[in-house]
Amino acid sequence: MEKNLLSIGWASADISTEGPINLPGQFHMRISTGILDPITATALWISNGKDDVCFLSIDLVTCRGGLTDAIKEEVAKRNGDIPVEKILLNVTHTHTGPGFHKDNVTGADGTLDGDVPVPTSIEIMDGLEYRKFMVNKIASAVCEAWEKRSHGAIAYGYGYAVVAHSRRVLYTDDVSKRPGAVNNSTHGVNGHAVMYGKTSDDKFSGYEGGADSFTNLLFTFDEKKKLTGVIVNVPCPSQNSEGIYKLSASFWHETREAIRKKFGNIFILPQAAAGGDLSPRQLHYVKAEYRRYALKYGRERELFTEEFRRRDIAERIAASVEEVYSWAKKDLIKSAPIHHEVLDLKLSKRLISKADYDLSVSRLEELNKQSFIKEEEGTDPQLTLKENCKLLSERNRCKGIIKRWEEQKESTKYATQAHVLSIGDIAFASNQFELYIDFQHRIQGRSPFMQTFIVQLAGVSGEGGGTYLATKRGFLNRGYSASMYCNLVSWKGGNELVEKTLKSLNKLWIKEHK
Amino acid sequence: MKKLILLVMAVMLFAITGCSTLCKENSVCGKTKKGNALKIGWASTDISTTEPVLIQGQFHARISKGIHDPITATALWIDNGKESVCFVSADLTGAGGGLLEEITSAVKKRNAAIPAGSLLFNVTHTHAAPVISKVTSVVPLSEHKGNLFRTPSSLKVTKSAIYRAFLTEKIAGMICKAWENRKEGGFAYGYGYAPVGYNRRSVYKDDVSKRKGVKQDSLHGVHGHAKLYGSTQDDMFYGFEGGADPKVNFLFTFDKDKNLTGSIINIGCPSQNSSRLEKLSADYWHETREMIRKKYGNIFILPQCSAAGDTAPVLLLGKGARNRRYLLKYGRNREYIQDELARIQAAEKISSAFDEVYSWAKNEIFFQADVQHERKTVELPRREVTKADYESAVKELEALKKVPFMKDDRDPAKALWTNSRLVSTRSRYKRIIERYNTLQKKIPFKASIDVISIGNIAFAGNPFELYQDYMHRIQGRSPFIQTFVVELAGTEGNELCGYLATKRSVENKGYGSDRFSNYVSWKGGDKLVEETVKTLEKFWKNKFPSTFPVRKKTGEIVIDGSLDEEEWKKAQEVDSFVTFAGNAPSGKTSVKVMYDSDFIYIGIMAGTDYIKKGYVFKEKAVKHDGAVWEDDGFEIMLGEYSRKVKAMTHNHYVLNTAGILYDGKAGTKFDRSFTSKIQYKVKKYPSFYVMEMKIPASDFNKKKFTGKEVFKLNIVRSCNYIQKEIVSADGIRNHDYKNFRILPLNGKMK
Structure with a gap:
């Protein structure tokens, strides 16, 4: 019998809910008013009899709050034979996926346990109830994919699709020192950089970094060489439509549709490669962009620009899948060594200074004095909720700093996990962060593997998940995503992540090629 | 050698005879038409030579051993009868050393009627084109007075000055021919994506010039934290200094029957894959032309390189994966043909972007357009x-x-x-x-830059290998819908221009940002941006009247939602409402403004076919200061203007079709606490609605208007009942007060 023969199994689940659920992704709660398009979870097992990997991708914004553990526990409960530690879970970062936290309170940088939900008359589905529903559905999909494993093959390659753009706009001056600049935890974090800053500003000096137009693709085939599915790894979070009040997978929905139109009803497993400093929105040429959509799609509705962006992006990803498939299928790999390890890492925290701690204490005192506004007749309760959530988020951010100040006395290291695995000549390296793209380039540039798929926003054991991991230059330029509120791990910790990932990649390479 | 001299003479002869015909025709056709009807003329010429010429692009000399693929020059005239511009692109490495002036003068010699000063001449930066040195000796790229050497006597080589003479005459002849070819036509434009360039400046954690074995102050010692084409496998590799813009700008031209005749393709990447070749080649533009022509027939293609000083078509990450890609895709991966495969790949990307953009851009062809061109000499700080x-x-x-x-x-x-x-x-x-x-000696660096606008798009040419940040600054601040930045453009004067690096790259050092490569400092780059943006803003303002017509009211009117009074009839109408992208609104929209000592009066007519189509206006806001801007209606931004104050706070009135008002102050921040004493009436008619209002002087903390006040005004209409269509006077965004029209009450500025 051939050595390392691959067996492959796929399954997918619709995890949308009609219920009025909180949609985390902003500093305020949005209570869903229905489903714009289905949000899904997709599982792919690849085994060779010696080692395994389960890629599991979910249309959610983060996978905090022990979700990874809960899914693994549920899978193990259903089938004790399944090696749950081999599950590499990632979320796509759609900002319109359901919340699954117990108190339904959300802030972009963390819900703190014990917070009281803001008062609202809106009926909100219990996050824990949804979580149970979702975990069951996902666990079923993982088990189903495991059961369905059968001999097949993989093929891989890379192509190009312009999806992301740098979202960190630089200025020649420190914008926090401009007259009228607001010194709070949202706007006061700006420096020479501003996330989504204005490019028409006289002091605009360029973007902090570039985006990356590469798509990494892994195709799977059944024994008859028929295409069964594809991992599409794109360095961009799927956060178009991030302000809407309906469930949506963002551009992955249109992408799935566009790919399936060409290839039939295959499985599609999206992964966000490093995209902490990127977004699917261009910040200059906006007028040209509106015109592009007006002429291309026949309408000019600013409100739906995000919808058009999604379609436009989907076309490019689908074209890239088609292009790469045309040649990658010539090299079908039926057997391959698999090496999969999960690293327990301790990364240097971004430390809170005494001054920042003191500032947070005094700011929290101020914020605690402010009370929630009451709903008024005739006003949209979602708007009142929005205002109150902003207050809560502000408080939470201060509380987060205070908590971290206390915690860093115990340890200056942040515990996290990373999956590093190889299948033949390609590798996957995950991390829990919204990782700046420079870190990805460092790993890919130095990786001995032919292609290295970076997977950000991957699930880790425990409560944590998400959070930006900024580079040194990001830290120096400041701005949202590189502020103390956003970074639990320092840029030095980012360097450590790179080194430890590379050490593991090199080890796996040597193991296979010695 | 004789062959080439004869060819030069033949070209000159053709050009002279061609020109005499042209002059006659021009004297007939020269009468300018009224309006902005466009004439478009194309021509192209092969500038290859089989003679053994020195090839430019490396530190060492290469002598051509023939033609790998033709190097060409292409010219496009766009002429609206009042102003004309000529885009000229040549498959060359550089355009410096007075070449622009020589071509201009050669064109003038052939036909004095041609506005030869209207050229925007650029090169594609192929590294497989002849040296065009003026010095009549055989010298490589870096020739310098008093530092000449003869090529080995056994190697035959044609003098570069001879090639230059041939080239100049060929290009001048082509420009005249394109002028002669002008015919009624139109253009379309758009942008798409073709990730051809990659950032070529690898950054390292350490200063690589301080590593063991590096010779300080040598040519290689120019590295610091950055290195051009630096290895990404290095343990200290830290990322790339910047990005590589994948956008590609297209301008398509059509004949009067809407048949595609040609295209400008503007991309942020020099064409330098085959930079070691010892044959003449246009690099990836050759395959790109072939691929596009395969689909669209023998159309003209005029390539422009936008800012690309820090980018190249050379992949630095994942070379193994690239080789595998080439092997599987093209069946070959031998190292020496990789440049060729990279060219094919670049051509595929550009050609597919062409298809995509053309598919929708052709939906809007402009047969008329205003055209503006300015060439100005700028003094830039030297490095x-x-x-x-x-x-x-x-x-x-x-x-x-x-x-x-x-x-x-x-x-x-x-x-x-x-x-x-x-x-x-x-x-x-x-x-x-x-x-x-x-x-x-404090001799200033002087170079000319070109700024052109054609309708809602602009071109900004500069003579440098410009880093992309500068392009983003120009594009981010340009008021035009698309701004094609054109680097390596011909400039007046004899200054060497080289790379123009940014501040961060000068700090990172490395080839391209070192003292040998930069003649102008990063401060000069900043100034280049400012000078370019200044002209772009001026051109945009020229397109629209800068002031809002306002009439002094003398008779009576009633604020009743009807603009029938004589007073209103006498007031001048402004109906230049367009979307922010410059498209016409679904319903005609017009505004009139009057004033007297107590009030400013605004009368709005908003055309709509809502009844015919059975739509219902969106009127969700039901009380004062609600979210009126999400409904159907108008936003009025009106503030007192002073040249001395940069940030203008303005009153913000938002009125929906149900007559619900939001009033506040806007500018650097929004202040909802302001309550206006405005009086207004909204009235709906079957095919339009009227908003009539009077804004009191007290809203501006004044007792009376003296008539000497100068305001700035913007009016924005939201059509939410059909779709979210937003139109404004001149397409100015809501609070973009810098671009608001000026409203001097007595018609004069202070």
């Missing part, structure tokens, strides 16, 4: 050469002067390589010495 740099250069040059040229008896190819590199290296130090002396 500093320190005393230490100068002294080091003197020392290095002395040492290099002692290095003898290699004799060519046994190995002429090696001698050519060695000796030309020696000359190049000497020249670099000589230039440092010369620049130091120039700086001491």
Whole structure:
């Protein structure tokens, strides 16, 4: 019998809910008013009899709050034979996926346990109830994919699709020192950089970094060489439509549709490669962009620009899948060594200074004095909720700093996990962060593997998940995503992540090629 | 050699005879038409030569051994009868050394009627085109006075001055031909994506010049934290300095029957895959032309390189994966043909972007357009050469002067390589010495830049290898819908221009941002941006009246939602409402403004077919200061203007079709607490609605208007009942107060 023969199994689940659920992704709660398009979870097992990997991708914004553990526990409960530690879970970062936290309170940088939900008359589905529903559905999909494993093959390659753009706009001056600049935890974090800053500003000096137009693709085939599915790894979070009040997978929905139109009803497993400093929105040429959509799609509705962006992006990803498939299928790999390890890492925290701690204490005192506004007749309760959530988020951010100040006395290291695995000549390296793209380039540039798929926003054991991991230059330029509120791990910790990932990649390479 | 001389003479002869015909025709056709009807003329010419010429692009000399693929020049005239511009692109490495002036003068000589000063001439930066040095000797790229050497006697080579004469005449002839070819036509435009360029500046955690074995102050010692084409496998690799913009700008031209005739393709990447080739080649533009023509027939293609000083079509990450891709896709991966495969890949990307953009851009063809062109000379700060740099250069040059040229008896190819590199290296130090002396004399750096607008798009040419940040600054601040930045454009004067690096890259150092590569400092880059943006803003303002017509009210009117009174009839109408992207609104929209000592009066007519189509206006806001801007209605931004105050706070009135008002102050921040004393009436009619209002002087903390006040005004209409269509006077965004029209009450500025 051939050595390392691959067996492959796929399954997918619709995890949308009609219920009025909180949609985390902003500093305020949005209570869903229905489903714009289905949000899904997709599982792919690849085994060779010696080692395994389960890629599991979910249309959610983060996978905090022990979700990874809960899914693994549920899978193990259903089938004790399944090696749950081999599950590499990632979320796509759609900002319109359901919340699954117990108190339904959300802030972009963390819900703190014990917070009281803001008062609202809106009926909100219990996050824990949804979580149970979702975990069951996902666990079923993982088990189903495991059961369905059968001999097949993989093929891989890379192509190009312009999806992301740098979202960190630089200025020649420190914008926090401009007259009228607001010194709070949202706007006061700006420096020479501003996330989504204005490019028409006289002091605009360029973007902090570039985006990356590469798509990494892994195709799977059944024994008859028929295409069964594809991992599409794109360095961009799927956060178009991030302000809407309906469930949506963002551009992955249109992408799935566009790919399936060409290839039939295959499985599609999206992964966000490093995209902490990127977004699917261009910040200059906006007028040209509106015109592009007006002429291309026949309408000019600013409100739906995000919808058009999604379609436009989907076309490019689908074209890239088609292009790469045309040649990658010539090299079908039926057997391959698999090496999969999960690293327990301790990364240097971004430390809170005494001054920042003191500032947070005094700011929290101020914020605690402010009370929630009451709903008024005739006003949209979602708007009142929005205002109150902003207050809560502000408080939470201060509380987060205070908590971290206390915690860093115990340890200056942040515990996290990373999956590093190889299948033949390609590798996957995950991390829990919204990782700046420079870190990805460092790993890919130095990786001995032919292609290295970076997977950000991957699930880790425990409560944590998400959070930006900024580079040194990001830290120096400041701005949202590189502020103390956003970074639990320092840029030095980012360097450590790179080194430890590379050490593991090199080890796996040597193991296979010695 | 004789062949080439004869060819030059033949070209000149053709051009002269061609021109006499042209002059006659021009005297007939020269009468300018009224309006902005466009005429478009194309021509192209092959500028290849089979003669053995020196090839530009490396530190060492290469002598061409024939033509790999034709190098060409292409010209496009766009003429609206009042102003005309000519885009000229040539498959060359550089356009400096007075070439623009020579071409201009050759065109003038052929036909004085041609506005030869209207050229925007650019090169594609292929590294497989002839040296075009003026010096009538055989010298490689880095020739410098007093530092010449003969090529090995056994190697036959044509003088570059002869090629230059041939080239100039060919291009001038082509420009005249394109002028002659002008016919009624139109253009369309759009942008798409073709990720051809990659950032080529690898950044390292450490200063690589301080690593063991690096010779300080040498040509290689220019590295710091950055290195051009630096290895990404290095343990200290830290990322790329910037990005690589994948956008590609297209301008398509059509004949009067809407048949595609050609295209400008503007992309942020130099065409330098085949940079080691010893044959002439247009690099990836050759395959791109072939691929596009396969689909669209023999159309004209005019390539422009937008800012790309820090990008190249060379992949630095994942070379193994690239080789595998080529092997599987093209069936080949031998190292020496990789440049060729990279060219095919670039062509595929550009050609597919062409298809995509053309598919929708052709839906809007402009047969009329305003055209503006300005060439201005800018003085830019030179990059500093320190005393230490100068002294080091003197020392290095002395040492290099002692290095003898290699004799060519046994190995002429090696001698050519060695000796030309020696000359190049000497020249670099000589230039440092010369620049130091120039700086001491405080002679300013002067270069010309070109800014062109055609309708809602603009072109901004500069002579540098420009870093992309500068392009983003220009594009981000340009008021035009699309701004095609064109680098390596011909400039007036004889200044060497080189790379124009940004502040961060100068700090990172590395080739391209080092003292040898930059003649102008990053501050000069900042100034280039400011000068370019200034002209772009001026051109945009020229397109629209800068003031809002306002009439002094003398009779009575009633605020009743009807504009039938004589007073309103006498007031001048403004109906230039367009979307932010410049498209016409679904329903005609017009505004009239009047004032008296107590009030400013605004009368709005908003055309709509809502009844016919059975739509219902969106009127969700039901109380004062609600979210009125989400409904159907108008936003009025009106504030007192002073040239001295940069940030203008303005009153913000938002009125929906149900007559619900939001009032506040806007500018640097929004203040909802303001409550206006405005009086208004909204009235709906079957095919339009009227908003009539009077805004009291007290809203501006005044008792009366004296008539000397100067305001700025913007009016924005939201059509939410059909779709979210937003139109405004002149397409100005809601609070973009810099671009609001001025409203001087007495019609005069202070």
